[in-house]
Amino acid sequence: MQYELKTQVIEPQRHTFTHIAKRYGDKPASRYLEGTIDVQAKEHFHYRPTWDPTREIFDDSYSIFRLTDAYSFLDPRQFYYAPYVTARAAHHEAFATSLKYIEDRGLLERLSDGWKGVLTELVIPLRHLESAGQLILCNMARFGWGASITQAAAYSGFDRVGNAQVLSRAGIALGGGTADLLTEAKQHWMDDAALQPLRKFAEETIVEADWGVALLQLDAVDHLLYDLLYQHLDDEAVNNGAPAYSLISQHMSSWFDDNRKWIDALYKAWRADPELGETNAAMLAEHGGAAVDAALAAVTPFAARIDELLGAEVNAVDRITTKAAEVRAAYTGEQA
Amino acid sequence: MTLAPEKKSKKTKKLSMKARYEALTRGLDWEPSYVAKDEMFPHLDYEGIKIHDWAAWEDPFRLTIDSYCKYQAEKDKRLYAVLDGFAQGQGHLSLTDASYLNAMKVFIQGVTPLEYGAHRHFAYLARHFAGPGPRFAALCQSIDEIRHMQTEIHTLSNYNKYYSGMHNWPENFDRVWYLSVPKSFFEDALSCGPFEFLIAVGFSFEYLLTNLLFVPFMSGASFNGDLPTMTFGFSAQSDESRHMTLGLEAIKFLLEQDEANVEIVQGWIDKWFWRSYRVTALVAQMLDYMLPRKVMSWKESFELYFEEQMLGGLFEDLAFYGIKPPRHVEDAIKEKELLSHQVYWTLYQFSFAAGFTTTAPTDEHLDWLSQAYPDTFDKYYRPLWEKEKKNIENGGRHFARGLPQLCQVCQVPMLFTEPGEPSVLAQHESEFEGEIYHTCSNGCQWIFDREPEKYRQAWLPVHQILQGNCGGPTVPDVLEWYGLQDGDAGEYIGSRDHKNWVAWQGEAAADTAAPTEKAGA
Numbered sequence: 001m002q003y004e005l006k007t008q009v010i011e012p013q014r015h016t017f018t019h020i021a022k023r024y025g026d027k028p029a030s031r032y033l034e035g036t037i038d039v040q041a042k043e044h045f046h047y048r049p050t051w052d053p054t055r056e057i058f059d060d061s062y063s064i065f066r067l068t069d070a071y072s073f074l075d076p077r078q079f080y081y082a083p084y085v086t087a088r089a090a091h092h093e094a095f096a097t098s099l100k101y102i103e104d105r106g107l108l109e110r111l112s113d114g115w116k117g118v119l120t121e122l123v124i125p126l127r128h129l130e131s132a133g134q135l136i137l138c139n140m141a142r143f144g145w146g147a148s149i150t151q152a153a154a155y156s157g158f159d160r161v162g163n164a165q166v167l168s169r170a171g172i173a174l175g176g177g178t179a180d181l182l183t184e185a186k187q188h189w190m191d192d193a194a195l196q197p198l199r200k201f202a203e204e205t206i207v208e209a210d211w212g213v214a215l216l217q218l219d220a221v222d223h224l225l226y227d228l229l230y231q232h233l234d235d236e237a238v239n240n241g242a243p244a245y246s247l248i249s250q251h252m253s254s255w256f257d258d259n260r261k262w263i264d265a266l267y268k269a270w271r272a273d274p275e276l277g278e279t280n281a282a283m284l285a286e287h288g289g290a291a292v293d294a295a296l297a298a299v300t301p302f303a304a305r306i307d308e309l310l311g312a313e314v315n316a317v318d319r320i321t322t323k324a325a326e327v328r329a330a331y332t333g334e335q336a
Numbered sequence: 337m338t339l340a341p342e343k344k345s346k347k348t349k350k351l352s353m354k355a356r357y358e359a360l361t362r363g364l365d366w367e368p369s370y371v372a373k374d375e376m377f378p379h380l381d382y383e384g385i386k387i388h389d390w391a392a393w394e395d396p397f398r399l400t401i402d403s404y405c406k407y408q409a410e411k412d413k414r415l416y417a418v419l420d421g422f423a424q425g426q427g428h429l430s431l432t433d434a435s436y437l438n439a440m441k442v443f444i445q446g447v448t449p450l451e452y453g454a455h456r457h458f459a460y461l462a463r464h465f466a467g468p469g470p471r472f473a474a475l476c477q478s479i480d481e482i483r484h485m486q487t488e489i490h491t492l493s494n495y496n497k498y499y500s501g502m503h504n505w506p507e508n509f510d511r512v513w514y515l516s517v518p519k520s521f522f523e524d525a526l527s528c529g530p531f532e533f534l535i536a537v538g539f540s541f542e543y544l545l546t547n548l549l550f551v552p553f554m555s556g557a558s559f560n561g562d563l564p565t566m567t568f569g570f571s572a573q574s575d576e577s578r579h580m581t582l583g584l585e586a587i588k589f590l591l592e593q594d595e596a597n598v599e600i601v602q603g604w605i606d607k608w609f610w611r612s613y614r615v616t617a618l619v620a621q622m623l624d625y626m627l628p629r630k631v632m633s634w635k636e637s638f639e640l641y642f643e644e645q646m647l648g649g650l651f652e653d654l655a656f657y658g659i660k661p662p663r664h665v666e667d668a669i670k671e672k673e674l675l676s677h678q679v680y681w682t683l684y685q686f687s688f689a690a691g692f693t694t695t696a697p698t699d700e701h702l703d704w705l706s707q708a709y710p711d712t713f714d715k716y717y718r719p720l721w722e723k724e725k726k727n728i729e730n731g732g733r734h735f736a737r738g739l740p741q742l743c744q745v746c747q748v749p750m751l752f753t754e755p756g757e758p759s760v761l762a763q764h765e766s767e768f769e770g771e772i773y774h775t776c777s778n779g780c781q782w783i784f785d786r787e788p789e790k791y792r793q794a795w796l797p798v799h800q801i802l803q804g805n806c807g808g809p810t811v812p813d814v815l816e817w818y819g820l821q822d823g824d825a826g827e828y829i830g831s832r833d834h835k836n837w838v839a840w841q842g843e844a845a846a847d848t849a850a851p852t853e854k855a856g857a
Contacts, residue, residue: 008426008844012497013836018504018819034493035486038506039452044795046520047527051379057526058456081483082412089409092402131364131468138475141459147452154459154479161361161472162401168360177350179359186363200370207371 023071032078037071039147060145064283065212065270070146073269075262084155087258088162095166095251099173107244108174115242116174117309120181122302123229124171125189127182129221130164132202133157136218140211152262153211163255170248194305201298216288219263220295223327224320226256228303232319236310281333288331296324357398362391365468377466383529386594390467393589396581397473404476408483411571415487418567423494429844432560432628434499434837435828438692439626440565441501442618443553444492445691446518449509451485453522454478457533464530470589473582477538480575487571491564499833500823501691507819508691511806513797514618514683515691516747520794521615525608527790532604534586540608543583544650546576547641548616552623555631591657598658607786609662610779614746620676621683624705625697633708634676643669664779670755673709677717682751685736689811691820693828696724696733716758733827739798743776745783745791752776768792 014021016029019038045056060066067073079087102108111119137157144150168182175181189195201221208214230253237245270280303316310316351359368376380387421427431437458481461474496502509515525536541549554569556562590597620634632640651661680694687694697705702721705713727734740749744766754760755778764781766773768788775781784791800806807817815825823832 007424008429008840010426010429010498010840010843013499013832014497014503017493017496017502018821019506031486031490031493035489039449039485039489040456041449041453041506041510041519041523043510044516044519044800046516046523046795047790047793049527050790051382051529057523080486081479082409082416082486085405085412086409088401089405092405096402128364128366134471134475135463138459138463138471138478141478142456142463150456150459151482154455154475154482157459157462158401158475158479161475162405164364165360165401172351172356172359179351179355179363182359182363186366190366190369199366203368203370203376206368207375 030078031082032075032080035080036074036147036151040070040145040150058145059143062143062145063210063212064287065280066145066276067269067273068275071148072273073146073148073266075148075152076265077258077261079152079155079262088159091251091255092162092166095169095248098247098251099169102244102247103173107247108170111242111244114310115237115245118233118306119170119174119245120184121188121192121309122194122305124167124174124181124185125192125195126225126229127164127167127171127185128189129198129202129225130160130167132206133160133218133222134164135206136208136211136214139209140215143211149266152266156259156262159255159259163252166248166251192305194301197298197301201294213287213291215263215266216284216291217294220288220291220327221298222256222259223292224295224299224323225302226253227323228299228306228316228320230256232316233306233310233314236314285332289328292324292328292331296320354398357395357400360400361395361472362468365466373466377464379464379529380466380531383531384600385531385590385597387466387590388593390465390470392592393467393469394585395469395473396585397578399476411574412483412487415567415571416490419490419494419564422564427563428495428498429840430561430563434833435626435693435695436556436560436562436628437495437499437833438501438694438828439553439556439622440492440495440562441692442622442626443565444488444502445505445508445512446515446618447550447553448485448488448492448505450518450522451481451488453526454537455481455485457526457537461530461534470586473585477579477582480579483575484572487568491568494564498836500821500831501693501833503821503824504691504819511797512691512818512820513689513742513801514686514748516742516795516797517618518615520747521611524611524790531590531600534583535590535601535604536608536611538579538583539587540605540612542576542579544605544609544646545612545616545642546580547645548637549612549619550576551641552619552631552637556623556627559629559631560627587654587659588657591654591659602659603786605659606663607783610664610668610777610783611746613668614743614748614777614780617675617679617746617748621680624676624708625680625694625701630704633705635672635709638668638672664777664782667755667778671752673712674716674753674758677705677709677713678751678753679748681717681720682740682749685734686740686749688735688826689815689818689820690825691818692824693826693831693833695828696728697721712758739801741774742796742798743780744773744794744796745775745780746777747794747796748776750774750776 015026016024017034020029020033023037024033040058042058045058047057049055049057055061060070077083134157137153137160140153141150141157144153171181171185172179189199198221201217205214205217208217230249234246234249234253237243237249267284270284271277273280299320300317303320306316307314367373374381455478458474458478462471462478465471465474492502509519525533525541528536551569554566557565557569587601590601623631623634623637647661647665651659683690684694684696702718706718724734740751742748743750750761750763752762754762762777764775764777766775766781766784766788771792773784773788773792775784797806801814807813828834
């Protein structure tokens with residue numbers, strides 16, 4: 001049974017904005033669409049940038065990857081600001097709950113030396129890699145073309161700061177509430193042979209001016225590292241009595257799965273472009289393939305160190321090699 | 337250096353809140369070894385600013401990601417609940433008058449796109465600053481600006497369904513003549529390097545003039561029954577106070593880093609004060625003419641928010657660093673009793689080509705203006721409106737013919753008068769590489785002469801119309817190219833919004849009256 005409130009009925013003059021209606025018809029549109037579609041200025045820019053007078057203030061030539069219609073890419077998560085921060089508030093709260101449990105039960109102290117070594121030497125230093133991700137995605141948020149792209153990039157850049165803080169909080173917890181392990185982790189990042197190729201890769205990707213190419217490089221290294229650390233090693237942790245690792249790892253892997261959604265949708269939009277799709281696909285094969293090869297080289301010493309710390313039966317190097325072939329094939333369309 | 341892991345397991349000294357925040361955010365940077373540092377941060381030298389120690393940046397807000405997300409999510413939940421309730425209950429019918437929405441039309445067309453631009457260039461700062469503290473603050477602001485853009489769109493989306501003028505704001509922003517005022521202003525900032533942008537937007541726009549630019553719209557909303565916009569304004573307030581603090585921290589940081597920065601920063605303050613102040617011309621007319629229920633006059637607002645709070649407060653503090661009040665500030669003060677009247681009189685005549693409507697002030701409104709501007713209104717402007725009243729009575733509401741000449745810098749039509757001489761139209765000329773460029777004031781001419789190679793590039797809408805780049809030679813051609821629809825432009829009385837408003841109010845009155853009659857029967 002429902003009761004009926006009497007309200008004044010007024011016929012709307014229109015159901016959404018003109019630029020939304022032109023694409024989807026004059027019907028009520030979602031807040032994601034109204035807050036995203038066509039909101040970037042696209043013509044009659046007044047002045048050339050002082051830092052690059054060859055381009056416009058917003059310009060689609062900051063990457064070799066282009067779309068005929070920028071808004072053929074939409075974030076499948078439909079993240080405008082409100083749902084984005086709401087989702088992330090829940091994400092960080094869930095992590096805080098796990099961390100509290102880990103601390104209450106003293107789970108970090110109970111890790112074997114091998115697992116402690118993995119965290120201290122290899123995982124916590126990746127807060128610096130997350131920080132590199134922040135720079136790379138901020139570059140994309142500035143130089144991308146169209147609000148659906150710049151918005152997703154800005155959120156993902158913000159996520160990277162969040163990831164760095166998740167790793168840092170794990171480091172502080174493992175360090176008994178001090179920042180000692182973060183200081184130590186930075187030394188590993190700066191000096192350890194196992195991390196130098198990765199740091200070199202990060203630095204070179206930060207200075208890559210083409211935001212599309214830089215995204216492919218960051219994504220290639222993410223593919224290998226997130227799969228290795230938060231899928232493969234998560235299984236190892238569960239099987240080998242390292243629950244603290246698994247409890248942290250689940251939050252990193254759930255973030256990775258979520259983050260994949262917009263990136264995969266962007267690749268899909270690049271390929272599906274009616275005019276530029278073929279060019280984009282060729283460049284995805286070329287630059288995506290090269291990025292995976294470079295990322296594999298950068299991550300191999302890192303994976304080898306895991307095999308040293310946890311035992312060769314962990315097969316970390318094999319795992320990234322297999323994963324790299326799989327990701328490479330997705331770019332090139334060739335069989336792995 | 338020895339690593340002694342055993343030691344810390346026993347007696348641990350937990351981090352203080354501040355130390356914990358710094359551990360989470362600060363240690364993230366490293367000196368690159370595989371690329372050169374100036375390759376990683378290539379835009380930090382060319383503006384002449386010297387930074388010796390990025391770590392000296394004090395984070396005004398120690399926000400970690402988890403607390404940021406939690407706090408912002410809660411604010412958005414409350415805001416969207418208000419928007420939903422307002423839409424469901426046809427809240428727009430409780431506005432003071434449909435003409436109030438002209439202020440919001442100017443807002444979505446002219447301010448909302450700037451929020452998006454700010455998102456982009458704060459991302460640039462978040463990429464290009466060489467210190468993690470300011471980079472994180474800039475990244476927060478970059479996504480805050482997305483929030484502001486979207487909450488503004490979502491707030492006004494419901495009005496767009498029932499009223500004219502808001503439906504095509506992005507294209508309006510790129511094309512319509514008076515919107516090149518905010519557009520060129522913001523693109524001027526977007527084309528700057530990281531430090532000038534920080535002073536332009538972070539300091540001048542967000543701090544120095546924010547109470548003049550932003551607050552009048554929100555206060556106007558609260559006085560005129562616009563609950564969603566008012567709620568949006570309150571909801572944005574805590575973000576804005578973060579941004580204001582960032583702007584203030586930024587200027588202090590630059591001034592403290594190197595003595596040679598002072599002169600450069602002073603030049604930017606001089607430029608960006610006048611540049612931002614000229615954008616407030618649109619706000620001034622909104623406050624004095626577009627709000628059915630008045631909040632305060634532009635003059636009062638200028639005196640309180642600028643003369644008292646900024647000149648009296650802020651610049652006294654900045655004097656410590658050798659910073660002087662902005663150049664040409666005296667001209668702005670002399671203009672405070674003229675500005676809104678000169679601007680509205682022009683917009684009134686050109687609203688046939690605008691995304692809002694205008695109307696002549698009522699007698700009651702004229703009396704309010706006389707009272708608010710005792711030294712100027714009766715002398716210079718009331719006679720214009722009294723004459724216009726006669727024109728209207730004779731069926732001849734005045735619209736301008738022809739196109740106004742625009743200032744090469746601020747792009748406002750050349751309608752201003754010389755400081756202290758309210759009847760002398762200001763017409764300034766500069767020559768650059770054999771061409772003459774016109775500016776509206778000492779301030780704009782000074783800005784032009786400082787960077788003529790920049791301002792000569794301006795896309796001046798009137799020039800573009802005359803060159804045939806705006807849809808065609810006739811007014812209807814241009815309006816079609818602007819994407820304006822019937823009802824968007826012209827005179828308010830008799831407009832589509834006005835007619836609908838009267839009809840809807842009539843229905844509402846009938847609905848309220850009906851039960852009473854029945855009860856009486």
